[in-house]
Structure formats: structure tokens, C-alpha cells
Amino acid sequence: MVLEKEVLPFFTWLLRGEGATFADGEGALVLFAIVVATVFVLALVGGFLVSLVRHGPIRAGEIAYNTIVGGVGELLRTSFRRVAALAAVAAKESVRRRVWVALVVFGLILLFASWYLKANNTQPARLYLSFVLTATTYLILLLSLLLAAFSLPADFRTKTLYTIVTKPVRAGDIVLGRMLGFTLVGTVLLAIMGLGSWVFVNGSLAHTHRVDIESLEALRSPDGESLGQRGLTSYDVYHKHDLTIDTDGSGVAEGAHSHTHQVTQNGDRLEIGPAEGFLRARVPQRGKLRFYDRKGVETARGISVGNEWAYRSFIQGATQAAAVWTFEGVSKSSLVEYADGGGEYLPVELIVRVYRSYKGEIERGIQGSIQLRNPDTQVKTNLRTFYAKDATIDSFDFANEQTSTDQLPITILEDLVTPDGRLEVIVQALDRNQYFGFAQADCYLRRPEGSPLWNFIKGYLSIWMQMVIVIAVAVTASTFLKGPIAMLFTVAFLVLGLNREFFVKIAQLESYGGGPVESAVRMVTGMNQMSPFDPSSAVSVMKGIDFVLAKMMLGLSYVLPDFSTFLGRVNFVAEGFSIPADALTRDLIVCLAYVVGAFVIGYFCLRAREVAK
Structure with a gap:
């Protein structure tokens, strides 16, 4: 499976992570504090300037002081009893809006899915899991968006909120009550969808055969x-x-x-x-990857076969080129006992991307070899050959008792694993002018598997966290925008979050075509992305505007959630890999951070409206 970003241990991510932004998850605690402080200062300065224009400097200072002191005091006096009552009202409102229609739509999707999903797929579990998880994600996000974005504006329009604020209810109670109420409704719907999806997947995969x-x-x-x-x-x-x-x-x-x-x-x-064996929850132990080129010289990457995506690189067949993974922490616990009790073995699994420079025997696969090596003594096992087909998982059970390339009896634990627990796995392509492609995550030691059902639930928990963030943002937007505008604001927030990596690349002026203004000029004039502009004052102005816009976009990227990360957790389930606990804990903290931030912003925005004073 594709794993472009290594999942860091939770406390490393929280305290000592390396990276650029909070949404990326690296250096989260410090960066979160910086973002909060920056947003607070900008909001305070912006509010003061507005009050300065409207009321003068003395009154503006008084308003800013009262807003901070009074607002913080109100937040600390939030009543969970009132919040629960308002959440129940929001849930009842959702039911009146016929949210159960989403379940009918989801049921129809599952009912007719078999018409379009090909049962002859070589990995049917991945096909069915990917389908139900993707359908659930987009359906529940759309439902959450519509519920949360139009609720408060509708109450303003019908003046229902005027009745509520005559009671001893604070702005924070209203905002948090809406968030919790819609989250409760979404959680119930998501649980029903999850149960239906589990039954659908198992029912679709169930079959048997007869003996010929x-x-x-x-x-x-x-x-x-x-x-x-x-x-x-x-x-x-x-x-x-x-x-x-x-x-x-x-x-x-x-x-x-x-x-x-x-x-x-x-x-x-x-x-x-x-x-x-359809549904899996593999727990991989991953190593560090390096390459040897066709002459046997160590290099950081393999060769390119013309694919611009740099995630994988390739090794050429019938040469000294090789992919080498170094695993750490290999010990007796890494071995698995044979079912018949006849010894122990080391389970290794490998994903090969095959690139053919000529078709050859397409059904046979490309021949390759795999062997184990001691990083210090260079003792290696005999070559073990296999035929690789593109993007399939090949499993190798290396018995503890092996034979070295010198035809001497050796064992994995005593002769191949170093005293500090390191072991190397070497893979080569053997067919001439054919290529194997690898990334670091493509070879791993298989640890005892987790529960497929629990892994499926963790996948739905990732969908739930996306839903909660969308609800929080939509409710906050609805405190100061009309319903359609709040919906468009949240959609933009979601789209930018799904494409956050590309957005950051534009903000750092690393994308082809330059910044936003330069790209627009190139499109209008029909100019290609690579040719430089002739020096002129207009070009200097254009690049200056792009520089300012890029800095603003980079600042915005710090508060954008990386929704592609949440979708990546769903891919773990579809590919049959257990979602790491560190990744799930990290996502929960990120979700909580966005909910708290959205709640505070929504509270001050609603409090600033006259109806909530």
C-alpha cells in the first residue's frame, strides 16, 4: 500500500516531531500554540480596528477589554445541562428534516452495487471495502454539511433563536449544543451505515466450491x-x-x-x-530502504521509468541492481511457529510494482529473488526465486534453519540477526530488461494480525472524525454567514483540506506555472508553464503580488485540516492493514483541536451578533 508519510510514534509527533505545520501533525503541540496565539492576536487587532472606526479609540479599547474578559468568563460558565438540552433540540430538528433519507439512499447504493462491482476482481475484498468506505464518507459528509450549515441561519430567518436567547442561555451553549446535536445524529447514522457495510461486504465475499x-x-x-x-x-x-x-x-x-x-x-x-483470509488486519514491522544501482553501487534511490510520481523508484532486471531493507528490533518474538509444531519461521511480505519494457509471458509474472543478509558479517541465505505480478502481496516464510550462499547451515537468529537486532532483506529482478518498483512500505515483517472487525470499526472512526470537523466548521460558519454562503465556505474548507499538499506547494511557489496571478496570466495568454517571462515592471509587479498571496496562503495552510490523511486511514482498511494506534490517537487529538477552535470562534462570532447579547 502507499504510505508516503511515516506514522510517527504519538509522543514524537506531539512533542518532538519534525515538519512544517500543525495540520501535517509534526511538532503538533508547539505549532498548535503558535496558531492559537496568532489567530487570537489577529482577531483582537481586527476587532479593535473595526470598533475604532465605529466608536473611537477609548470606546474601542473598552469594547475589546469587555469582549475578552466577559467572553472568557462566559465560556468558563458553560452549562452542560443547557448544552445537552440544546443538543437534544438540534437532534430532533434533524429528524424533522428527514435525515433518515440518507439511510434509504445508502441502502439503495448497496442494493445495486453488485451490478457495477466486478466479482472477477483478483482482490475482491479491497474492491468491496473501498466502495463502502468511500460511499459512506461522501454521503455522511454531505449530510453533515447540509444539516450544520443551514440550521442557525434558518433559526435567524424564522426568529426561533430570539425565543431561545430570552432564556438563560449563552452563545457558547447554542454553538456547542448544535455541534453535539448534529454529531449525535451523524454518529447514529454512521453506526447504521457501518453495520450495513459490514454485512454487505461479508455477504458479497461469501461463497464456496465443489470438489472437481x-x-x-x-x-x-x-x-x-x-x-x-x-x-x-x-x-x-x-x-x-x-x-x-x-x-x-x-x-x-x-x-x-x-x-x-x-x-x-x-x-x-x-x-x-x-x-x-479475505478480510485482513496485517500489522507490519517496516524497515529502512536503500538501493544498489545496476553496477552494485549503493544509492539512495533507484531509477525512474518515466513516472513523475517519485514515491517509488525501480531496479533493472538481470543486473546487480537491488532493493535492500534494513529491519531493526528483530528477535525471537519476530518468529512464528509452524502450525504442525515443526519449527519456527520469519514471515516476510513484499509488494512489487512491475514495469515491463516488453510484454513477455504476461500471465507468468516477472521472476525475482529474495534473500536475507547479516548487515555486519554479510552472511546471506541462498536465493529464493519467485514470480511477481503487479501490485500483489507475495508472502515468504523463511524457516529459522537456512543454508548460506557458501552452503553452510545457518539460523536466522544466530547468524543473520546482529546483536543489536538488525537484519537485511535483499530483492532483485532476474528477467532481463524488466523492472521492479519499490517504496519503503513495500516490504515488511508480518507481526501477529489484529482483528479485521476492530480494524473496520477504526476505519469508520476515521470517517466519524472527518464528519465532526465538518460539522464544527459548518456550525461556526453559520454563526456569521447565511446558509448557502456557510455551505460554500465549508465546502471550500473541505476541498482545500483534501488537496492540502498541492495547496502548500502553490503557497511555497514550488508548483509549475508559478503563483496564482502568474498561472492566470499563462492560461489567458496561452503561454506554457516552463518558459520564463521577459523582465519588465509588469512582471515584477505580478511576482510581487504572487509573493504576498503565497504568504497569505501559507498562513491559511496552518489551519487547514489534512483530510487526505483521514482518507489514508480508510485505505489501511481497504488494503488489509491494521490502522496503527499512534495514527488513530493523533487523528483524535487533531479532531479535538479543530472542534475546540471552531467552538471558540463560533462563540465570539455569535456573541457579536445583536440577537445573542
Whole structure:
């Protein structure tokens, strides 16, 4: 799976992280304090200037002082009983608006999804999980946006809010009550969608096969002893399995389309059980990647095959080029015991992106090799060859007892792992003029897996956090904007958050075509993105305006949530990887920070309106 940003340990992210912004998650605590202080100063100066124009300097200072002292005092006296009552009112209002229609729409989406999702996909679990998680995300965000953006403006229009403010209710109670009420409704809807999605995915993946009796052939040892049978299952749901049956009638239908089936004997019949292994929650232990070029010289990156995306680089086949991962903390706990108790093995999994310079035997895959190496002594295991198909996960179980390239018996723990727990994995492509592409996350040691159900719930928790942020921003926007404008403001906030990395690149003037004004000029004049402008005063003015706009955009980027990070957590589930606890904790803290910030801003904005005084 794609993992462009390493998931830092939580306290490293919180206290000592490296990076640029709070929304990126690096150096979060200090950067959050800087953002809060900056927003506070700007709001105070802006409010003072407005009051200065309207009332003069003395009155402006008095208003600013009363706003800060009185506002902070009111916030500290927020009544959770009143907030709960107002949240219940907001929830009832949502029900009156027929939010249950969203469940009907979601049910119809699931009902007709099988018409469009191809059951012959080689990774059907990823297809179904990605579909339900994506559909849920966009549907619940749209619903939250419509509920939260139009609620307060509608109350202003119908004068319902005038009745509320005659009671002992403060502006903060109103804002927080709306946020909690809409969050409660969204949480119930999201839980129902999650349950429906889990049933849909499991139901869509459920199937079995029959034993193809005609394909069975006896397996015998060299001395003629029966070892069981081998054959094929029936062809169902666009695939079939190789079948291995022991003499006692038990066996396994081997992996195809990312799953297996257990085989049992029931009287005179062989029965194939339900599909197993579709839903995974892999817990990877990742290493550090470096490359060797075609002459065997160490380098930081491989070669480019013409793809502008720099996430992966490639190694050329039939050369000394190699990808090398160095793992740390390898110990006896990293080994897994065989099911039959016949020793231990080190589980290694590898994702290969294949680039073909010529088609070759397209069904066979590209031949490669993998071996283990001691980083200090350079002792290596014998080459283990495999055939890689693009973007599939290849699993390798390295027995603890190995043979070195010098044909000497060695063990992983004693001869390949260094005293400080380091171990190297080396991968090469063997077919001439064919290429393997790798990123750091593409090779890992497989730790004991987590629960697929719990991982699915964590994926929905990431969707829930996105929903909460959207509700908080929309409610805050609705305290000073009309409904349609508040909705457009929140949509812009969401779109910029989804494309935050590109937005930051523009703000840092690193994108092709220059800044906003320069890009607009190039589009209007039909000028390409790379050619420089001839020096002139107009060009200097244009670049100066772009510089100012870029600084403003960079400042805005500090308060934009990185929604692509939340979507990345959902991809963990679809790809079959467990969402790390550090990542989930980090996202919860970021979500809480945005909710608190939106609440405070919304409180002061609503308090500034005459109806709330």
C-alpha cells in the first residue's frame, strides 16, 4: 500500500516531531500554540480596528477589554445541562428534516452495487471495502454539511433563536449544543451505515466450491506410499483453487483471489468450507530502504521509468541492481511457529510494482529473488526465486534453519540477526530488461494480525472524525454567514483540506506555472508553464503580488485540516492493514483541536451578533 508519510510514534509527533505545520501533525503541540496565539492576536487587532472606526479609540479599547474578559468568563460558565438540552433540540430538528433519507439512499447504493462491482476482481475484498468506505464518507459528509450549515441561519430567518436567547442561555451553549446535536445524529447514522457495510461486504465475499472429482490425482511417495490427492475445485465466482487433500480427507484449497478454503471429509464426500483470509488486519514491522544501482553501487534511490510520481523508484532486471531493507528490533518474538509444531519461521511480505519494457509471458509474472543478509558479517541465505505480478502481496516464510550462499547451515537468529537486532532483506529482478518498483512500505515483517472487525470499526472512526470537523466548521460558519454562503465556505474548507499538499506547494511557489496571478496570466495568454517571462515592471509587479498571496496562503495552510490523511486511514482498511494506534490517537487529538477552535470562534462570532447579547 502507499504510505508516503511515516506514522510517527504519538509522543514524537506531539512533542518532538519534525515538519512544517500543525495540520501535517509534526511538532503538533508547539505549532498548535503558535496558531492559537496568532489567530487570537489577529482577531483582537481586527476587532479593535473595526470598533475604532465605529466608536473611537477609548470606546474601542473598552469594547475589546469587555469582549475578552466577559467572553472568557462566559465560556468558563458553560452549562452542560443547557448544552445537552440544546443538543437534544438540534437532534430532533434533524429528524424533522428527514435525515433518515440518507439511510434509504445508502441502502439503495448497496442494493445495486453488485451490478457495477466486478466479482472477477483478483482482490475482491479491497474492491468491496473501498466502495463502502468511500460511499459512506461522501454521503455522511454531505449530510453533515447540509444539516450544520443551514440550521442557525434558518433559526435567524424564522426568529426561533430570539425565543431561545430570552432564556438563560449563552452563545457558547447554542454553538456547542448544535455541534453535539448534529454529531449525535451523524454518529447514529454512521453506526447504521457501518453495520450495513459490514454485512454487505461479508455477504458479497461469501461463497464456496465443489470438489472437481475428475481432476483428482493420487499423490505418492517414491516408495509408493499414498500421500493423499491433488486436484482442482469447481469454477465458481470467476475462479477456482488448487486442491491438496491429505490421506485423512482434510486439506486446503490454496490461495486464489486472496483467500483459501478448508477441506473436510464428511462420510464419503469432500466438503469445501467458506472462504477464509479475505478480510485482513496485517500489522507490519517496516524497515529502512536503500538501493544498489545496476553496477552494485549503493544509492539512495533507484531509477525512474518515466513516472513523475517519485514515491517509488525501480531496479533493472538481470543486473546487480537491488532493493535492500534494513529491519531493526528483530528477535525471537519476530518468529512464528509452524502450525504442525515443526519449527519456527520469519514471515516476510513484499509488494512489487512491475514495469515491463516488453510484454513477455504476461500471465507468468516477472521472476525475482529474495534473500536475507547479516548487515555486519554479510552472511546471506541462498536465493529464493519467485514470480511477481503487479501490485500483489507475495508472502515468504523463511524457516529459522537456512543454508548460506557458501552452503553452510545457518539460523536466522544466530547468524543473520546482529546483536543489536538488525537484519537485511535483499530483492532483485532476474528477467532481463524488466523492472521492479519499490517504496519503503513495500516490504515488511508480518507481526501477529489484529482483528479485521476492530480494524473496520477504526476505519469508520476515521470517517466519524472527518464528519465532526465538518460539522464544527459548518456550525461556526453559520454563526456569521447565511446558509448557502456557510455551505460554500465549508465546502471550500473541505476541498482545500483534501488537496492540502498541492495547496502548500502553490503557497511555497514550488508548483509549475508559478503563483496564482502568474498561472492566470499563462492560461489567458496561452503561454506554457516552463518558459520564463521577459523582465519588465509588469512582471515584477505580478511576482510581487504572487509573493504576498503565497504568504497569505501559507498562513491559511496552518489551519487547514489534512483530510487526505483521514482518507489514508480508510485505505489501511481497504488494503488489509491494521490502522496503527499512534495514527488513530493523533487523528483524535487533531479532531479535538479543530472542534475546540471552531467552538471558540463560533462563540465570539455569535456573541457579536445583536440577537445573542
